[in-house]
Each structure stands twice: as C-alpha cells, then as structure tokens.
Amino acid sequence: MPVDPSREKPHQAGDPKRAAATKTEELARWASQLSWPDVPEAVRERFSLVLFNTLAVTVAGSRTEGQRRIRKSWPTPPGGAPVLGTDIRTQPDAAAYLNATALVCCELDEGGKYAKGHPAGHTFPAILALAASLGSSGEDTARALLAGYEVAARFGRATALARGVHPHGNWGVSGAAAGCAVLLGLPAAGVAAAVDTAAGLAVAGHFDSALDGHRVRDAWMGAAAMSGLAAARLAAAGVVGNSGTAALSLGSLLGSFDPAALTDGLGDDWQIAHNYFKRHASCSYTHPAADLALRLRKGPLAGLTAHQVADAVTEMRVETHALAAPLDRTRWDGPLGAMFSIPYAVAAALLDGAVAPATAEATQADRPELFALAGKVTVREDLTLTARLPHERPTRLTAVLKGGEHVVLFAPHPVGDSSHHPFTARTLPGVLTGLLGDEALVEYLRRAANHLPKADDVGSLLRELTHLTIPSTASTGGTA
Numbered sequence: 001m002p003v004d005p006s007r008e009k010p011h012q013a014g015d016p017k018r019a020a021a022t023k024t025e026e027l028a029r030w031a032s033q034l035s036w037p038d039v040p041e042a043v044r045e046r047f048s049l050v051l052f053n054t055l056a057v058t059v060a061g062s063r064t065e066g067q068r069r070i071r072k073s074w075p076t077p078p079g080g081a082p083v084l085g086t087d088i089r090t091q092p093d094a095a096a097y098l099n100a101t102a103l104v105c106c107e108l109d110e111g112g113k114y115a116k117g118h119p120a121g122h123t124f125p126a127i128l129a130l131a132a133s134l135g136s137s138g139e140d141t142a143r144a145l146l147a148g149y150e151v152a153a154r155f156g157r158a159t160a161l162a163r164g165v166h167p168h169g170n171w172g173v174s175g176a177a178a179g180c181a182v183l184l185g186l187p188a189a190g191v192a193a194a195v196d197t198a199a200g201l202a203v204a205g206h207f208d209s210a211l212d213g214h215r216v217r218d219a220w221m222g223a224a225a226m227s228g229l230a231a232a233r234l235a236a237a238g239v240v241g242n243s244g245t246a247a248l249s250l251g252s253l254l255g256s257f258d259p260a261a262l263t264d265g266l267g268d269d270w271q272i273a274h275n276y277f278k279r280h281a282s283c284s285y286t287h288p289a290a291d292l293a294l295r296l297r298k299g300p301l302a303g304l305t306a307h308q309v310a311d312a313v314t315e316m317r318v319e320t321h322a323l324a325a326p327l328d329r330t331r332w333d334g335p336l337g338a339m340f341s342i343p344y345a346v347a348a349a350l351l352d353g354a355v356a357p358a359t360a361e362a363t364q365a366d367r368p369e370l371f372a373l374a375g376k377v378t379v380r381e382d383l384t385l386t387a388r389l390p391h392e393r394p395t396r397l398t399a400v401l402k403g404g405e406h407v408v409l410f411a412p413h414p415v416g417d418s419s420h421h422p423f424t425a426r427t428l429p430g431v432l433t434g435l436l437g438d439e440a441l442v443e444y445l446r447r448a449a450n451h452l453p454k455a456d457d458v459g460s461l462l463r464e465l466t467h468l469t470i471p472s473t474a475s476t477g478g479t480a
C-alpha cells in the first residue's frame with residue numbers, strides 16, 4: 001500500500017500543502033472511480049477525436065529526419081509497446097519517450113485552452129505504451145486515457161507558471177501518472193500518491209529554448225511520459241504518498257498553484273471539451289495571426305502569385321496578447337525556432353497558403369522571400385487583448401499594402417478552438433489528410449481510435465499500427 005501521509009510531519013494550519021494534498025486526493029478518487037460507460041456521449045466523441053489526432057500527428061512526427069535519428073540512437077529492447085509510424089515494438093518506457101517526442105516535434109499536437117498547454121501530449125504516450133504492454137482492455141485504456149487527460153488539464157488550470165517557464169514536462173506529468181496508476185489498478189490512495197509524486201518530477205524548462213529552436217523542448221515531453229510511468233510504479237510499490245507536493249514544485253518553485261481548480265466542476269465540466277486542434281505546424285499562439293494571413297491571401301491578395309504577394313505587402317503589424325507577444329523573432333535557427341515565430345507563420349501562410357512542417361526547415365538560402373516577408377512583420381502586446389485571456393486568445397493583423405491601403409483583420413481565437421470554427425468528426429480527417437498526404441492511412445487511424453474503447457486487447461490493436469508502410473523517404477506535407 002502507498003505511504004500513509006498521516007504518518008508524515010503534520011501540516012500547519014493554513015499550509016498550502018494541506019489544500020493541495022486534499023484536492024489531489026479528491027481528484028485521484030474521481031479518476032480511480034471513473035466509469036467509461038457513464039461518460040457522456042459528447043465527451044466520448046471528443047475523446048475519440050483527440051485520440052485520432054494524437055495517433056495521426058505522432059505518425060507524422062515519426063517521419064521527420066530528426067525522429068529517425070533519435071530512433072537510431074535510442075535503445076529499444078524487445079517488448080509489446082509499438083513506436084507509432086515504425087515497425088519497432090519495445091518496452092513501454094522507450095515507446096512512451098519516442099512517441100511523445102514524435103507527437104510534439106511538428107507542433108501539431110492538440111491543446112487545452114484553459115490548461116495553457118497540451119494534456120494529451122503529456123498523457124497519451126505513456127498510458128498507451130503501458131496499456132499495450134499489459135494487454136489492457138479497450139474500456140480500461142479509454143478510462144485511463146480520459147482520466148489522465150482530465151487530471152493533466154486540471155493541473156494545468158491550477159498552475160500559473162512564472163514568466164519564462166515553458167509548460168512542457170511540468171503540470172502534465174500528473175495526468176500521465178494518474179492514467180498509468182488507473183491502468184495498474186491502484187486504489188484511490190495509490191492514484192493520489194502517483195499524482196503527487198508526479199508533481200515532484202516537474203521539468204523547469206525555459207520558454208526561450210523553444211524560441212531558440214532547441215529540441216530539448218521536445219525532450220521535456222518525453223521526460224513527462226517516462227516520469228508518469230515512474231510515478232505510477234513508485235505508487236504501486238507503496239514507497240510514496242500524497243503530501244501536497246504540487247504546492248511546492250508547481251507553486252513555490254515554478255509559479256503559483258490554486259488547488260481549488262483541481263476539483264472545480266469535477267465530473268460536469270469536462271476539460272477535454274475545451275480543447276483545440278491545430279491546422280498550422282506552429283505554436284498555437286501563432287495561429288490567429290496565420291489564420292488572418294490566410295484571410296488576407298484569399299481577400300485583397302487573391303489571385304496573386306507568391307512573388308506578387310511579397311511585393312504587394314509593405315508592412316504587417318500584429319497586435320496580440322501577452323502570451324503570444326514574445327514570439328516576435330524575424331530570424332530563426334532551425335524548424336522549431338520557426339514554429340515559435342509569428343513573423344514566420346504569417347509569412348508562410350501568405351506565401352504558401354499553409355504553415356507546413358516541411359516549410360519550417362527552409363533556410364534563407366532556400367526561401368529568401370520567406371525570410372524577407374517575415375522581416376516586414378512586427379509583433380507587440382495589446383493590453384486590451386491580454387485582458388481577454390483565458391476565454392479568448394485574440395489577435396489583430398494590420399497589413400499595409402503598396403499604395404498605402406490598410407487592411408485590418410481580427411480573430412478572437414485560432415481556427416480549431418472548441419469555441420471558434422472547431423474541427424469535428426467531419427472536418428478533422430481532411431486536416432490530417434493534408435498533413436499525412438494519405439487518405440487511406442488517415443481513415444485507418446480514425447477507425448483505430450473509434451474502435452479502441454471496444455477492443456479486447458489494446459496491445460494487439462496498437463501493434464497493428466506497426467504494419468503501416470511508411471517509406472523511409474516520406475516527408476510530412478502541409479495543411480491548408
């Protein structure tokens with residue numbers, strides 16, 4: 001059994017650790033008792049879309065040169081957990097790490113608006129790898145995945161990271177631990193111990209690493225997957241407990257922590273219903289500006305060639321909220337740096353009609369017009385737009401065209417947000433087909449996601465995905 005926290009040093013009255021421990025226990029009890037048949041139909045449908053998107057984006061990431069090189073350098077001892085998009089079957093820790101880094105490397109993983117990060121990216125790779133290794137049933141796996149998502153998203157809501165801290169690998173570890181603990185059949189106290197332990201395994205990564213194009217940012221998500229597995233195993237061993245660790249790590253060290261957010265509306269306000277999907281291979285904070293650039297391209301600039309578009313625009317001013325304003329670099333080193341640049345996203349959308357993974361790899365020698373157009377983009381914070389967070393993530397784009405015409409466009413959210421042109425079971429397959437360039441493959445992944453809750457053995461279902469033929473020379477396409 002897990003360590004009894006009552007044997008540990010008593011909390012002082014008013015100690016934030018007490019509140020964190022109490023709310024963690026309540027959330028863990030809910031997660032351990034979650035019944036898949038009792039989940040509302042709308043939530044189950046949203047879950048299937050999130051799983052479908054996660055599988056497809058992981059496969060897309062696995063095709064990149066960077067992920068191929070990582071796999072060559074990574075030990076993959078034989079096991080039952082598949083590395084998606086490859087023929088590798090390995091131990092759950094290796095599969096979880098490789099799938100997690102592949103999932104985020106193209107900046108196309110879904111996210112949670114109120115979590116301010118990526119709940120599925122933190123949780124699904126670890127839980128799926130463990131489920132495949134255990135041969136878990138589809139219903140048990142779906143329950144664990146949804147519980148993990150909700151726990152992660154609620155920890156994201158509860159955490160206000162200090163300025164400069166990147167959200168990868170810190171609050172989301174809790175969800176991976178919760179889902180893995182549920183899969184291992186731990187009681188509520190064990191799930192609480194796993195979640196609390198995960199809070200003590202948080203990564204302190206700086207946002208500038210992403211702006212610099214440093215792939216350590218992807219590694220933070222891989223670390224989260226492995227830490228989630230570790231936390232669940234430590235809880236299963238009974239050597240850890242629930243002492244309110246989140247108040248110390250996520251609160252005192254990395255930012256501030258509001259325990260009440262862990263359980264506010266629990267069971268009624270499903271966090272997965274507030275998620276967003278991406279159509280641009282770039283940080284979600286760049287998306288509204290890229291969406292507006294596409295509107296500009298289809299409106300005043302319609303019918304022009306890329307060269308004519310670049311010549312027709314003399315200046316573009318992006319006004320946005322405080323979270324997006326730092327993404328203002330007009331020069332970038334490598335694909336990840338591009339994906340965290342609003343000027344890049346605007347220029348790519350205007351020139352190509354898409355912000356695609358392959359475009360981010362272009363150098364100035366390859367695409368001088370891309371860099372030149374990005375150099376015409378300025379980004380600044382508008383305090384009135386910041387005030388609209390977190391319910392809106394707004395952006396205004398002012399384009400100054402040759403001849404002096406000013407075109408002003410506004411977006412309250414990125415396209416794909418659950419409250420703004422959301423992608424659905426009807427529209428998401430088209431977005432993912434644009435990414436993977438293979439309608440049959442996308443349909444195969446959609447069916448797998450829809451069937452997973454009914455599977456007798458998730459391991460067999462997931463290992464079937466390793467039979468997919470992905471040519472070694474394949475590259476990821478773009479989405480319009």
